[in-house]
Amino acid sequence: MPFTYLFKIDNQILKYRIEFTREGNVAYETLDWDGKEIFSHTLTNARYFLEEDRLYQGLDPRIPFLRSLFFNDKFAGIDVFSHWKSYLENSVYINPSRDLFKVIGFRNKNAAKNSLETYLEEFGTEEINSFLQETKIGFEIEYHKESNFMPNLIPISSRLFTKRGQLPNIPFIMESYGSQLLLTMLPAYLSVIKNGGMLIIDEFSSGFHNELEELLVRYFYQHSHRSQLFFVSHSTNLLSTSISRPDQVYSVDFDGCGSYLTKFTSHPMRESQNMEKLYLAGAFGGLPQYGN
Numbered sequence: 206m207p208f209t210y211l212f213k214i215d216n217q218i219l220k221y222r223i224e225f226t227r228e229g230n231v232a233y234e235t236l237d238w239d240g241k242e243i244f245s246h247t248l249t250n251a252r253y254f255l256e257e258d259r260l261y262q263g264l265d266p267r268i269p270f271l272r273s274l275f276f277n278d279k280f281a282g283i284d285v286f287s288h289w290k291s292y293l294e295n296s297v298y299i300n301p302s303r304d305l306f307k308v309i310g311f312r313n314k315n316a317a318k319n320s321l322e323t324y325l326e327e328f329g330t331e332e333i334n335s336f337l338q339e340t341k342i343g344f345e346i347e348y349h350k351e352s353n354f355m356p357n358l359i360p361i362s363s364r365l366f367t368k369r370g371q372l373p374n375i376p377f378i379m380e381s382y383g384s385q386l387l388l389t390m391l392p393a394y395l396s397v398i399k400n401g402g403m404l405i406i407d408e409f410s411s412g413f414h415n416e417l418e419e420l421l422v423r424y425f426y427q428h429s430h431r432s433q434l435f436f437v438s439h440s441t442n443l444l445s446t447s448i449s450r451p452d453q454v455y456s457v458d459f460d461g462c463g464s465y466l467t468k469f470t471s472h473p474m475r476e477s478q479n480m481e482k483l484y485l486a487g488a489f490g491g492l493p494q495y496g497n
Contacts, residue, residue, distance in 0.1 A: 207233075214289045223269060230266035238285070246270035255279070292431070295402030297393040301386050302408040308393055324392035325365070326350060333391050340420055344369045346388065383412040394421070401431030409436035415443075422448055444481040451480060456491025467491065 207224040220237040234246035244253045251261040251270045264270065273279075275293075280286035297319050298309040308319045318324065325333075325348045334345045349364040366374035367384065377385065390406070397404040404425070410418060418440050425434045437457075444454065451469040458465055467490045474483060483489065 212289060212292070214292065215285050217285050219285070219289060221271065223271075231269055234270055236271060244270060244274070253279070292402050295397060295400045296405070297397060297402070298405040298407075299390060299393060300407040301389065302411050319393040319396050321365075321389050321392055332395060333388070336391065336395060340424065342387075342417075342420075344384070347374060381412075383414065383417070386412045387417070394425070397432050397434075398425060398429040401429075403433045403435060406434075406436040410438040410440045413440075415440050418443060419448060441481045441484060444484050446480055454480070454489075456484070456489045458490050 207222065209220065209222045212219040212221070217239050218237075222233070222235050223231060224233040226232045230248060231246060232248065234244075234251075236243040241254075243255050244251055246252075246264070246269075248266045249262065249264045251264060253259045253261065253274075261270075264273075275290055280290065293311045296311055300307070310319065318327070330346050330348050337343075337345050344367045347366045347368055363376060363378065365377040365388070367377070367380055368374055377388070380388075394404060396402075413421075418438065419442065422434065422436075422443065425432070443449065451474060454469045455466040456469070458467065469480065469484075469489050472483075472488055474480070474488075484491070
C-alpha cells in the first residue's frame with residue numbers, strides 16, 4: 206500500500222511517501238523538503254542527506270524511519286520540522302467500531318491525553334459542557350474523579366453521568382451508543398480544533414444522527430484554523446455544498462485488485478447541481494451493487 210502526503214508548513218512543502226508490504230513492513234519511504242530529498246528508506250537500510258550523506262543499516266523494517274528521526278531529535282533546531290512534528294503529535298485517529306475508548310496518536314503519550322478518562326481527570330468537565338451547551342445537544346455531564354473513590358476499582362463508566370434538566374442522572378454505561386461515542390470523541394475533537402493537527406475518524410456515521418454529523422462537521426470548519434478533519438461516513442446528507450466542497454469528497458469502490466478512490470471533481474458538475482442526488486444516481490461511483 207503506497208501513501209503520499211503533502212504538508213504545507215510555514216509556506217514550505219514537505220512531501221512524505223511511504224509504502225507498506227502486506228506483512229506491515231516499510232517497503233519504501235522518502236521525504237522531500239521543497240524538492241530536496243532528506244532521506245530514503247528501504248526495509249532495513251536508509252540514507253539520510255540533511256546534514257551529510259549517512260547510511261543507516263540494520264533498521265527494524267516495521268518502524269518508519271521518520272519516527273526514528275523525530276524521536277531522536279535529528280530535526281532539532283529546524284523550525285519547519287519542529288512545527289510539522291507538533292502538527293503530527295496533535296493528530297488523532299479514532300475507529301469507534303473497533304474500540305470505543307481507543308485513541309491512536311503519533312505518540313502514545315499524546316494520544317492518552319485525548320482519552321476520555323485522562324482528559325476528565327486533568328481538565329474536568331468545563332470545556333465539554335461548554336460545547337454541549339453551545340450546540341444545544343441536550344445534556345451535560347457530571348464526573349467524579351477517581352480520587353473520590355477506591356482507586357482503580359471503579360471504572361469511568363460508573364463515575365461519569367449525563368444530566369438532562371431535573372431528570373435523574375444517567376450513568377455513562379446506560380447511555381445510548383451515540384451519546385457514548387460523542388463523549389468519547391469530544392476530547393480529541395476539541396483538542397485538534399484548539400491545537401491544530403488532523404482528526405481522522407473511521408465509521409463517523411456509526412451511532413450519530415444525520416443532524417449531529419452535520420453539526421460536528423460545521424462546528425469543526427467554523428472553529429478550527431490549523432486543523433483538518435478526515436472521516437468516513439455513509440450519510441449522504443453530508444454531500445451538500447453548504448457543508449463540503451466537491452473537491453473535498455471521495456467515493457470508495459472495490460474491485461478484484463482492492464479499494465480505490467474517486468474524487469468527486471473528476472466528474473464535471475455545475476455549481477447549482479445537487480451533489481447528493483448525483484451520487485445516488487451513480488455519477489461518482491461508490492454505490493454498492495446489491496441484488497433485487
